[in-house]
Amino acid sequence: MDFLSPYRPQLLSILRIASALFFLEHPSAKFLAFPHVAYFDNLDPLSWPIGISGIIETVFGLLLLVGLWSRLAAFILSGEMAVAYFYFHISHGGILPILNMGEGAVMYCFAFLYLAAAGPGPWSVDAMMGRKTVTA
Amino acid sequence: MDFLAPYRPQLLSVMRIAVALVFLEFPSAKFLAFPYDPHLSGMSPFDWPAGVSGVIEGAFGLLLLFGLWGRLAAFILSGEMAFAYFIAHAPQGFFPLLNNGLAAVVFCFIFLYLAAAGPGPWSIDAARKTSTI
Numbered sequence: 620m621d622f623l624s625p626y627r628p629q630l631l632s633i634l635r636i637a638s639a640l641f642f643l644e645h646p647s648a649k650f651l652a653f654p655h656v657a658y659f660d661n662l663d664p665l666s667w668p669i670g671i672s673g674i675i676e677t678v679f680g681l682l683l684l685v686g687l688w689s690r691l692a693a694f695i696l697s698g699e700m701a702v703a704y705f706y707f708h709i710s711h712g713g714i715l716p717i718l719n720m721g722e723g724a725v726m727y728c729f730a731f732l733y734l735a736a737a738g739p740g741p742w743s744v745d746a747m748m749g750r751k752t753v754t755a
Numbered sequence: 756m757d758f759l760a761p762y763r764p765q766l767l768s769v770m771r772i773a774v775a776l777v778f779l780e781f782p783s784a785k786f787l788a789f790p791y792d793p794h795l796s797g798m799s800p801f802d803w804p805a806g807v808s809g810v811i812e813g814a815f816g817l818l819l820l821f822g823l824w825g826r827l828a829a830f831i832l833s834g835e836m837a838f839a840y841f842i843a844h845a846p847q848g849f850f851p852l853l854n855n856g857l858a859a860v861v862f863c864f865i866f867l868y869l870a871a872a873g874p875g876p877w878s879i880d881a882a883r884k885t886s887t888i
Contacts, residue, residue, distance in 0.1 A: 620826040623871035634868040641860060644852040654850040690756040715790050717780040722858040729773040730865055736759035736766045 632686070632740030635693075638730050639684035642696070646680060649673040668706065675699055683734070686743020690735050697731035700724045768822070768875030771829075774865050775820035778832070782813035804842065811835055819869070822878020826870050833866035 623630065648656040650664060650673060664670045675695070682692040704724040712719025739745050759766065783789050786809060788796040798806045812835070818828035836859045844856025851857040874880050 627871040630868045630871045634864050637864040641851050654853050716777050717784055718790050722777055725777050726774055726861045729770045733766045733770040736763040
């Protein structure tokens with residue numbers, strides 16, 4: 620069952636790009652209404668906590684997507700998701716992710732923490748610029 | 756910003772364990788009513804597709820949690836989540852944010868990476884020294 624092992628570096632980049640794209644749907648829905656989510660209509664970008672968190676998600680989500688300063692971006696977003704989970708989801712539905720709608724936040728939190736340690740992989744701006752990255 | 760790099764192998768295991776625990780809530784809700792979910796609980800294991808998929812999720816989710824045959828379990832679950840996304844969620848809309856399929860796609864890609872990366876040092880596989888980190 621090791622046939623995928625040779626592709627681990629590329630799959631690290633794929634994990635980073637896929638999770639960043641899904642993640643970017645949240646700020647995109649908040650500020651661009653794309654896709655449209657009625658809950659986010661007329662959201663003030665400076666409102667606390669949803670607007671401010673949307674700005675953080677946009678900036679660092681884009682950096683993570685292209686793989687620029689991506690360890691830093693992943694680390695910040697991992698922390699943001701931990702705050703979102705404890706601040707928002709637990710207060711809305713208890714500790715279990717399946718009931719409080721927080722599965723996304725938990726999984727982003729741990730995946731981004733891993734990406735902060737593992738780096739962006741070979742398909743990234745960091746790698747193109749020759750920055751020292753762990754790609755294995 | 757490399758201070759976490761030395762802990763990469765351990766964080767691989769942490770991600771595996773955390774994601775497997777979140778994942779196991781689904782078969783647990785389906786068959787054990789823990790936590791109780793009005794859409795899932797009380798399901799027969801033979802219902803197609805949600806019950807049968809719950810059996811797959813329970814069996815391979817536990818293997819993944821403990822890291823026994825972790826690559827195989829992750830590969831099967833990644834495929835299952837891709838299947839679930841396209842048959843259950845994609846018909847409800849294109850965007851994962853709106854078709855309730857966000858968890859399925861994120862599981863799918865994390866499991867695919869785990870199938871390539873292995874279960875990490877904190878796993879039964881590592882203790883048995885079969886497949887490595």
